[in-house]
Amino acid sequence: MANRDADLTNAGGLQFAEGLVRAAAGALLFSLPILMTMEMWWLGFYLSPRRIILLLAVFYPLLIGLSHFVGFDETGGVGHAAVHAIVAYGVALACSAIMLAILAVIGRGMGAGEIAGKVALQSGPAALGALLAEAHFGSGPNKERRRRRASYSGHVLFMLIGALYVALTVASTEEMVQIAYRMSDQHALVAAGLSLAWLHLFVYGIGSESHPSAEGRSMLFAFFRLTVVGYALALTASAFLLWTFGRFEHLSLAPIVHATVVLGVPASLGAALARVTLDAE
Amino acid sequence: MTKARAGISKWEWVAASVSGALVVAAIVILVLHGRRTQTPPDLRVTVDRIVPVSAGYLATFSVHNRGGETAAAVIVEGVLVKDGDVERSEVMFDYVPDGSLQRGGLMFTRNPEDGELTVRAHGYREP
Numbered sequence: 001m002a003n004r005d006a007d008l009t010n011a012g013g014l015q016f017a018e019g020l021v022r023a024a025a026g027a028l029l030f031s032l033p034i035l036m037t038m039e040m041w042w043l044g045f046y047l048s049p050r051r052i053i054l055l056l057a058v059f060y061p062l063l064i065g066l067s068h069f070v071g072f073d074e075t076g077g078v079g080h081a082a083v084h085a086i087v088a089y090g091v092a093l094a095c096s097a098i099m100l101a102i103l104a105v106i107g108r109g110m111g112a113g114e115i116a117g118k119v120a121l122q123s124g125p126a127a128l129g130a131l132l133a134e135a136h137f138g139s140g141p142n143k144e145r146r147r148r149r150a151s152y153s154g155h156v157l158f159m160l161i162g163a164l165y166v167a168l169t170v171a172s173t174e175e176m177v178q179i180a181y182r183m184s185d186q187h188a189l190v191a192a193g194l195s196l197a198w199l200h201l202f203v204y205g206i207g208s209e210s211h212p213s214a215e216g217r218s219m220l221f222a223f224f225r226l227t228v229v230g231y232a233l234a235l236t237a238s239a240f241l242l243w244t245f246g247r248f249e250h251l252s253l254a255p256i257v258h259a260t261v262v263l264g265v266p267a268s269l270g271a272a273l274a275r276v277t278l279d280a281e
Numbered sequence: 282m283t284k285a286r287a288g289i290s291k292w293e294w295v296a297a298s299v300s301g302a303l304v305v306a307a308i309v310i311l312v313l314h315g316r317r318t319q320t321p322p323d324l325r326v327t328v329d330r331i332v333p334v335s336a337g338y339l340a341t342f343s344v345h346n347r348g349g350e351t352a353a354a355v356i357v358e359g360v361l362v363k364d365g366d367v368e369r370s371e372v373m374f375d376y377v378p379d380g381s382l383q384r385g386g387l388m389f390t391r392n393p394e395d396g397e398l399t400v401r402a403h404g405y406r407e408p
Contacts, residue, residue: 013292020296045378046351046408049315053308076288083289083297090300093307111380113314120307 019073022137023091023130026072028099030129030165035096035122039172041105043245044118052120055244056089059124062164063088063131065157069147070278072133074140085131092126093119125168132165135279147280155274156229162274163234164241167267171241177251180258188261195234195261195268200227202272230271231264238263323348324377324402326357329384337390342400344385346377352405359387363396376408 034040044052063085067075072088075081097119100106106115134143150158170176183191203226204219217225239260242248248256270277329341340359346352358371370387377383387400 012290016290016292016296042376042408045376045381046353049311053311056304056308080288083293086304087293087296087300090296090303093300093303109382109384111314111378112310113317114378114381116307116310116314120311123307 016073019133020087020091022133023072023088024095026133026136027088027092027095027126027130029136030132031092031096031122031126032099033169034125034172035099035103035105037172039174039245040121041100041118043172044121045114047117047121047244047246049113049117051244051246052117055124056120058240059127060085060089062157062161063127066128066131066161066278069143069150069154069158069280070133070135070139071131071143074142085127088127088130089123091130092123095130096122096126128161128164128168132277135277139279147278150280152225155226156233158274158278158280159226159230159271160233160237162277163230163237163267163271165277166270166273167234167238167241167263170266171238171263172245176242176259176263177247177255179262180255183258183262188258191261191265192231195264196227196231199230199234199268199272203227203230231268234267234271235260235264238267317349320349322346322350322352322377322379322405324352324355324405326400326402328398328400331393333392334388337388338392338394339386339388340393340398340400341384341386343382344374344377344402345382346379349379351376351378351408352402353408355405356403357385357387357400358403359389359393359398359400361389361391361393361396361398363391363393366391371403377405 064078064082067081067084067088068078071081071084073084075084097106100118100122106118134140147154200223204222239256242256242259242263247259251259274280324344324346326342326344329343332339332341342357342359344355344357353376355374355377356371357374358369361368361370368389368391370389372385372387374383374385389398
């Protein structure tokens with residue numbers, strides 16, 4: 001009996017080790033482009049440490065939700081998902097530190113604050129990647145069922161994560177503000193209209209199966225309940241990322257709005273395609 | 282809650298403890314770093330070596346920021362005075378983060394070892 005218990009724990013350990021490998025692969029797959037972005041290195045040392053800590057804190061509840069629906073291994077309740085979200089941060093910190101050292105972004109001659117800042121800033125996106133591992137590598141039946149049965153709030157979470165997933169790869173770059181400066185108000189309006197249009201197309205079921213939360217309802221219902229909410233989430237995620245990365249400093253309101261709309265373009269595409277990213281129905 | 286607890290294996294707790302320790306360590310370093318007084322960049326340049334190269338002489342140096350803030354676009358200039366002649370040479374660093382050290386080199390046509398070489402940082406901008 002005791003022997004069988006030991007076997008079971010070992011099997012569990014092996015399964016969990018496989019999960020960790022998946023987490024590391026997911027983290028690297030998503031965060032390598034961000035790890036190779038200069039602005040992220042620079043932000044690591046000149047951003048106020050408070051913003052980096054805030055980014056990690058804001059991401060944590062999202063990571064718990066993501067772990068509940070996707071993650072890198074099976075989870076039971078929300079407590080279990082919270083434990084996996086912490087593990088995802090650990091994997092993310094380790095992967096980021098190793099990769100940044102290999103890329104010679106961190107090394108000798110640098111202060112501890114600089115190294116911690118560079119690594120910690122990357123760990124938010126990397127943890128998101130780690131917990132999306134099973135969306136790429138296939139997930140167990142439990143999580144698939146959970147995603148299929150997700151409530152409206154679940155779908156709101158999917159859209160938010162989808163928005164962050166696509167926006168994060170470009171949010172730190174100087175191009176966001178550069179593009180905002182070039183754009184006129186008309187450009188911004190067209191960009192916002194386009195973002196709303198593809199959100200609505202994907203949500204209402206052109207190009208993919210119609211959204212479960214919109215099934216059997218009128219077009220107008222879906223527009224307000226999913227499209228408008230999705231775009232609001234995309235803009236919120238964009239504004240939060242831009243503010244965190246210090247892109248709003250010393251800007252007046254007009255370029256702030258423009259930059260948010262600019263990052264809202266990839267963010268809304270991410271929200272529209274969230275069901276593809278998360279492998280949800 | 283108890284059901285969820287029962288599903289978490291020993292290995293998951295081990296991984297979560299190690300991960301938690303990593304996260305706490307990163308946050309503690311960041312908090313300590315953030316609590317330091319925000320003194321302006323304090324750039325100290327020291328000449329490390331003078332090496333003969335094909336184009337003349339290379340003076341390698343390191344610039345160390347001992348202040349509490351990052352300096353961007355740091356210009357380092359070397360002035361070599363030799364037999365009454367003045368030779369200047371300069372280089373720019375994108376960033377010299379606080380507490381960090383960056384290395385660079387300045388080229389001269391004449392040997393700085395027999396002249397008087399001064400290397401200093403000219404200025405910076407906020408990132």
